[in-house]
Amino acid sequence: MRNTVDVAVVGGGPVGWMVACELALAGVSVSVHERRTERVKQSRAMTLHPRSLEILALRGLADRFLARGLPLPTAHYGVLDTRLDFSALDTAFPFTLFIPQAVTEALLEERARELGVDIHRGHQVTGLRQDPEGVDVEGTREGGTFRVRARYVVGADGARSIARTLAGIPFQGTETTMSLMLGDVVFGTLPDQPAWTTVNEHGTLMVAPLGDGRHHRVVMNDPLRSGVPVSEPVTLEELARSLRSIEGSDFGMHSPLWLSRFGNETKLAATYRSGRVFLAGDAAHIHLPAGGQGLNVGLQDAMNLGWKLAGVLRGLAPEALLDSYHRERHPVGASLLRNTLSQTALISTFNPAGLALRETVSALLTLPDANRKLAEQIAALDVAYAEPPLPAPPGLDTVSGLPGGRLPDLILRGTEGASHSLYSLYSLMHEGRWLLLRREDSAPRPALTAAWAEWTNVVTADIPAREKDWGAWTSLWVRPDGHLGYVAHGGTP
Incomplete structure (x- = not known):
């Protein structure tokens, strides 16, 4: 067997399906190669966090998961007595969703099939060979071998990632001690x-x-x-x-x-990219599953990488955009490891000193600000990217303290023509495109470049409830992953 695709994904777990869905949504040809012949029935992960539900809502998928899970308003940190209060978070999903990983995987695979992803089970990848134009993926399958020519490869094949090994990416950290x-x-x-x-x-x-x-x-x-x-x-x-x-x-x-x-093996890939090979999920970071964060961070890796690969493959963005994947997500992985290591200390020391430390930290979490800080960290609502992934479009720029942060599902008020209806920000982003949100009276309005125009939905609307936060903004340019890209104020568009 031999075929050619834009992207070959190694690994058919939730992270692999998520990145495949992002690519297929953009019209990119993608194949998934999973060594198992059947879906895993057991569920290591049991929780979807607020940010994961947000990215699913960005693609119109959240309702499928909400229908199968149980919302819980709190979560634990290091199994402390004082629980984290998610109900106070600034999100349309102020809860964790108790849902088995097997269900999450099944729902994402179902979506991948709807989008026409080429799926291959029983495929064991054994070789990757890169050249300036692409990657040859080789492996075994029942009854023979296979070979796929891809422009890029995504390794989403777990902690023992063969893609990571074949790409020669170091996996650095500590071995299991308990x-x-x-x-x-x-x-x-x-x-x-x-x-x-x-x-x-x-x-x-x-x-x-x-x-x-x-x-x-x-x-x-x-x-x-x-x-x-x-x-x-x-x-x-x-x-x-x-x-x-x-x-x-x-x-x-x-x-x-x-x-x-x-x-409690805790390791982080030295780089999330080696040439035309990228890593996401457990292939990039592993840790004690404290707080149920691994699957969630992996899904968020997948969305970050997916829209960038799609933009480059469609000729809408320069290849340099792909460098921002490591730049943005590697620090998130490092923060994840620090977070889970601190929880490991809390759940693994049973002498009087360790139990006293637990009492102290639990008492601190009764303070609303402390509780919120850790809740936002577990929920991944605190993730912000310091540098824009692309040069600012004409007439827009970055403003300190604004771009890079995720946007909640803001309620917008339509202002064009006679329409003054209310709708949500996320409902405008199901296609995986950029969103240029303009106020009705903003001027001038320069024409978008051809590449930006092909990749951007333009909406005229207002956000009344956020006036105090952003001042006299005239335009907001929102990334496909729901993070704020660029802002214009005053006389700019």
């Missing part, structure tokens, strides 16, 4: 509440219902078992024994659906 246990089980009896956490001198415990009406997820850090290699299987008796040690009872645990062990 292991935790996970089990999806049925309880014979339950405490008063269906979900709870316990931290004491015997370890850390988190329990939550899986949403199927029968199974609960149990996650434990038992210091007596934290030295067991990740490769050693977990048994139901081992899980029950640790639960009795921490909680005093195993609540009649039985019928395990899935038992697993995972570690």
